Amino acid sequence: MNTKSQEYFLELARCCNFTRAAKNLYISQTALSKTINGLEEELGTKLFIRERNNVSLTKAGETYLQYARKLVEIAAETKDVIHDSRISRGTLRIGFPVLNDSLINIIGIFHKRFPDVQVRLYSDQVSGEAFSSSKLDMIMISEEEAQGLDYVLINRTRTLCAVMSVDHRLAGNKVLELQDLKDEQLVFSIDENGELDEAYQYCVDAGFEPRVSFLYNDAKYQLDIILNSEAIAMTFNLFRMFRESIDSIVTIPIDLEVGVKNRFVLAYRKDSRNPLVAEMAKCASEYMDMRTRLGI
């Protein structure tokens, strides 16, 4: 919004003198008079009565005075309003490979601070490579994949876990060995490239052929299968939210040599233009600090 002519008009109306007004505006007198003439032409009426160098407002000029002020005020506020709204009413897009307690809790904290912001979660765009060309603002990936990006650590270790219904015979155990699952009904995923879950190979490496009772190609069915059957899923503890937030399901760590692989982070571009990215990163750091203080 360009309000240059209104600003010149206001200054001239205030000074009632071309020389002084031009001086205050750091422009030449010619430039000022050209702009005022242009404005008068645009409005189709004279705004000033000119007497040599001194001027006074015409009746039309007096009426225009209040509108010129309004225009300048609106223009000045627009930038702030737009910026504020990107913070208070904006959108933040986050990609995540699997659901994670920490991420969801961080979004809970964020919502309390910015209730009118919409957070959009995408579970299908998950690689660091894809992030650079995506519309996502942030992404949950492994620390290794986050090279060149800024990030907040949100998950410390990565262990294989068995997920099962609370009614399952094995549900009371603190820890399991892969061998314990030898004769159990198991659930495995098929990824988007049509590949079978890597957990299948762990079983084979442990010396048994797993009993594959269920396969699914969309993570949203995993819980329905476990809740309604005796089948057990094997997954990394990114799925810990199942233990923490779903009563009918238990997650038991599997004692496995391959254990700790890498750490997960909430990553974002250094030069992100979305002001909410920094706010979400702040919530994430605070949440992780709180967890550390509480020793979780």
Add this chain to the structure above:
Amino acid sequence: MEVFMQVVESRSLSDAAKKLSLSQPAVTSIVKRLEEEYDTELFARVGKSLLPNTQARLLYSMAREAEFARDMAHIGIRTSGRTSQNVIIAVDAYSDHFFELAGKFSKAFPDYCLIIKSSAFFAQARYHSAADFYLTYRYMASQDEKLSIDIKDRIYVVLPREHPLADRSKIDLHTLRDEYFVCLKDPLNKDTGYGATYSECLHAGFIPKVSVAVDNPAGKYSAIAAGCGIGLVYNTELRLAGATRNCVLADCGEAREKQAIALAWRQDRLSEPAKVFLNWIKAYRNGASYELLEEMP
């Protein structure tokens, strides 16, 4: 076919060429060859992007089905040691009761593997699906053999336990008009972009404020439990919401959009394992006792 699928996904010859590390003329000639092979045009050019027409979308869906069938053949063979019988079910309508049936069946038939697949997205291609069965809305399966499984006819609200309304067992939808909502995304719903519960709010006379939009039901209930807002669910999908810690459910009355959910199949395509699955479900519906069913061949 891989090239064609990439063109459909990226809606541009040059982007597809870049992703596949091919030259653009190479991609163009492959698309042309396909158009000749199937004797049809496949794309309409709108501005800079290529829009797939009906035939292209059909071809794409069927190519996806073929791809899935191929992948499943590999996986099926690899896992056939202890579960040699495979039944594929494509799901596009959600039903707790169906998963309950699947769990019971699996217990009774230990050498079966049930493969739950997200559905083909193009209705016309669904009839040629890699799946043995599809769980779908009854009206969608008008030409198929089908068996009713569930009725979606009531709506419930999922509230975090600390919510002021959490002790109420019944809540009128309209009382929720000022709440923040956690909504499931539905890319197939061109009007709103959200699942059908969003439209229930519109019918109740308000536009819900969406605080979190997510593509996974477990994520939706976790976000509600974490205090991001409240959510709506149908009676056919209460199990997971009810199982989520810190969430409570309240009845919001009849759903505006009532749907019968059915299991549909093509009689001429039923595999032997699929017939066993179907017969078991039919017997179960007729009240055969669980123990008896377990002994079925």
